Amino acid sequence: MAMTTRQRARMSKTIQIAIFIIAIIALVLAVDWNKAIYAFFSFDKLGPMFPGMILVGLKNTIFYTIISFAFGLILGLLLALMKMASFAPYRWFATAFIEFFRGIPAILVLLAFGFGLPQAFGTQWPQPVNVMCALGLVSAAYIAETLRAGLQAVPKGQTEAARSLGMPAWRAMVTIVIPQAFKIVLPPMTNEIILLTKDTSLAFILGASMAQYEMTKFGRDGISQIDAGITPLVVAGLFYLVITIPLSLVARKFESRAAKTKR
Amino acid sequence: MSTDTNELSVHASGVEITGLRKSYGSNEVLKGIDLNVAPGEVVCLIGPSGSGKSTLLRCVNLLEQPNGGTIMVGGFNVTDPDVNLDKMRQQVGMVFQQFNLFPHLTVLENCTISPIKVLKRKKAEAQKVALRNLERVGLGDFGDRYPDQLSGGQQQRVAIARALSMEPTLMLFDEPTSALDPETVGEVLSIMKNLAQAGMTMLVVTHEMAFAKEVADRVFFMDGGVVVEEGKAVDVIGNPQQPRTQDFLRRVLDPTHVDI
Numbered sequence: 001m002a003m004t005t006r007q008r009a010r011m012s013k014t015i016q017i018a019i020f021i022i023a024i025i026a027l028v029l030a031v032d033w034n035k036a037i038y039a040f041f042s043f044d045k046l047g048p049m050f051p052g053m054i055l056v057g058l059k060n061t062i063f064y065t066i067i068s069f070a071f072g073l074i075l076g077l078l079l080a081l082m083k084m085a086s087f088a089p090y091r092w093f094a095t096a097f098i099e100f101f102r103g104i105p106a107i108l109v110l111l112a113f114g115f116g117l118p119q120a121f122g123t124q125w126p127q128p129v130n131v132m133c134a135l136g137l138v139s140a141a142y143i144a145e146t147l148r149a150g151l152q153a154v155p156k157g158q159t160e161a162a163r164s165l166g167m168p169a170w171r172a173m174v175t176i177v178i179p180q181a182f183k184i185v186l187p188p189m190t191n192e193i194i195l196l197t198k199d200t201s202l203a204f205i206l207g208a209s210m211a212q213y214e215m216t217k218f219g220r221d222g223i224s225q226i227d228a229g230i231t232p233l234v235v236a237g238l239f240y241l242v243i244t245i246p247l248s249l250v251a252r253k254f255e256s257r258a259a260k261t262k263r
Numbered sequence: 264m265s266t267d268t269n270e271l272s273v274h275a276s277g278v279e280i281t282g283l284r285k286s287y288g289s290n291e292v293l294k295g296i297d298l299n300v301a302p303g304e305v306v307c308l309i310g311p312s313g314s315g316k317s318t319l320l321r322c323v324n325l326l327e328q329p330n331g332g333t334i335m336v337g338g339f340n341v342t343d344p345d346v347n348l349d350k351m352r353q354q355v356g357m358v359f360q361q362f363n364l365f366p367h368l369t370v371l372e373n374c375t376i377s378p379i380k381v382l383k384r385k386k387a388e389a390q391k392v393a394l395r396n397l398e399r400v401g402l403g404d405f406g407d408r409y410p411d412q413l414s415g416g417q418q419q420r421v422a423i424a425r426a427l428s429m430e431p432t433l434m435l436f437d438e439p440t441s442a443l444d445p446e447t448v449g450e451v452l453s454i455m456k457n458l459a460q461a462g463m464t465m466l467v468v469t470h471e472m473a474f475a476k477e478v479a480d481r482v483f484f485m486d487g488g489v490v491v492e493e494g495k496a497v498d499v500i501g502n503p504q505q506p507r508t509q510d511f512l513r514r515v516l517d518p519t520h521v522d523i
């Protein structure tokens with residue numbers, strides 16, 4: 001029963017397709033489709049969720065993402081520069097910061113701001129500030145590493161050429177190195193923003209006034225208030241895609257334009 | 264300095280290097296170098312790989328920090344800790360082996376970025392100067408291109424135009440033709456020769472012995488971090504006195520011996 005490699009490959013492909021078809025048939029037969037459709041796709045009952053889902057939820061998700069990213073970007077750039085500094089304590093601090101905030105769950109940081117601050121210092125910050133600080137700190141740790149890799153990927157000769165043309169170090173950084181690093185870090189940075197967008201959903205655990213709800217909170221309230229299974233969560237999920245997919249597309253466009261002018 | 268073929272008007276400054284020392288850790292790379300270049304003079308540095316030629320050149324505009332000795336460029340004491348580094352570097356043009364053009368900027372922008380940002384020139388004025396320099400290197404029509412759309416020789420010519428656009432009084436060249444295809448070496452060397460004739464002070468690290476012999480006023484042969492032999496170009500290359508120089512030149516000039 002000797003088979004050639006070709007025959008064996010075809011055989012294994014046939015088996016895989018067969019298993020796949022059997023699995024689908026089993027699923028179709030086993031699932032109660034009326035119940036499933038009710039649980040996931042009762043879109044007709046979602047009237048009460050709108051227009052709040054968009055005017056408040058979508059708006060706040062985007063708002064939280066933007067402020068967290070802005071904070072994370074500035075702090076991340078600072079940390080990246082510290083990590084490349086010649087003064088060793090800067091490097092130690094940056095390394096410790098990055099390892100710490102990269103290593104613990106974002107939700108713990110969020111809780112620390114929401115519940116720890118009031119207990120420790122008797123101050124209560126507004127919800128958006130808590131979210132911005134907590135998610136900003138965490139994303140700064142990731143962004144710092146991404147930026148450092150990007151800045152270091154720009155050849156040293158670029159800085160030397162800029163410096164020998166009389167540019168001060170900061171000017172060489174801003175005019176020559178950062179624009180080139182930007183093209184390098186664009187894909188990982190897009191990932192970072194997408195992760196951040198999704199992490200804003202953690203804000204719900206802090207509780208908030210109606211005006212501060214973001215999309216996941218709307219989804220959760222929808223489950224308890226509307227008789228539509230988990231359809232409100234499905235809708236929330238779709239709205240996340242409304243943010244993240246265009247982001248990917250824009251980034252890809254940038255990338256292909258960068259590729260056209262090369263490097 | 265004729266202005267009909269060379270539009271460049273050069274205000275040249277000299278270089279005085281005394282007792283220059285440089286170490287990387289325990290590795291002493293420059294062991295007390297004395298080297299003078301008069302204003303308008305062309306000096307070539309030759310020597311085997313690792314002898315410290317690049318390090319010497321890079322000390323002159325402080326891309327490397329010397330450990331001892333003094334360097335004077337024009338009126339600047341480069342080795343003075345209080346020297347205005349950026350002001351000094353504006354006077355010193357540098358051309359690298361690997362060109363180091365800015366890939367995200369057009370050829371014209373490469374030549375105008377520093378005049379605009381550092382010298383605070385008006386954009387139109389900087390472009391005028393840059394275009395004149397690009398024409399000088401035969402690339403007047405290439406301003407809108409990006410560096411990766413040019414051949415190696417063309418890129419190096421842009422790099423020369425970029426350095427000239429800062430209107431330096433001294434030009435440093437570190438093996439400007441070593442990364443080039445053989446057929447484009449000539450175009451770069453002829454521009455350098457032009458520049459030398461226009462009266463620019465030039466300090467050139469090179470393995471192009473024919474160029475050194477023809478264009479340089481004087482040649483310094485370095486080995487192991489010291490100047491082994493120096494003198495008129497024709498003498499050092501045509502009739503070397505030191506055994507180490509003779510040996511080096513024999514190897515470089517021997518066509519069957521591959522040396523980089």
Ligand SMILES: Nc1ncnc2c1ncn2[C@@H]1O[C@H](COP(=O)(O)OP(=O)(O)OP(=O)(O)O)[C@@H](O)[C@H]1O
Binds near residue numbers: 310312315316317
């Ligand atoms: N950044 C550095 N760190 C440590 N050692 C260095 C550094 N730069 C140069 N060196 C060492 O200094 C010595 C001289 O190097 P340099 O580049 O000046 O030689 P060179 O004469 O220009 O040689 P080549 O003809 O190969 O360019 C070499 O032994 C080199 O290994």
Ligand SMILES: [Mg+2]
Binds near residue numbers: 438
């Ligand atoms: Mg060298």
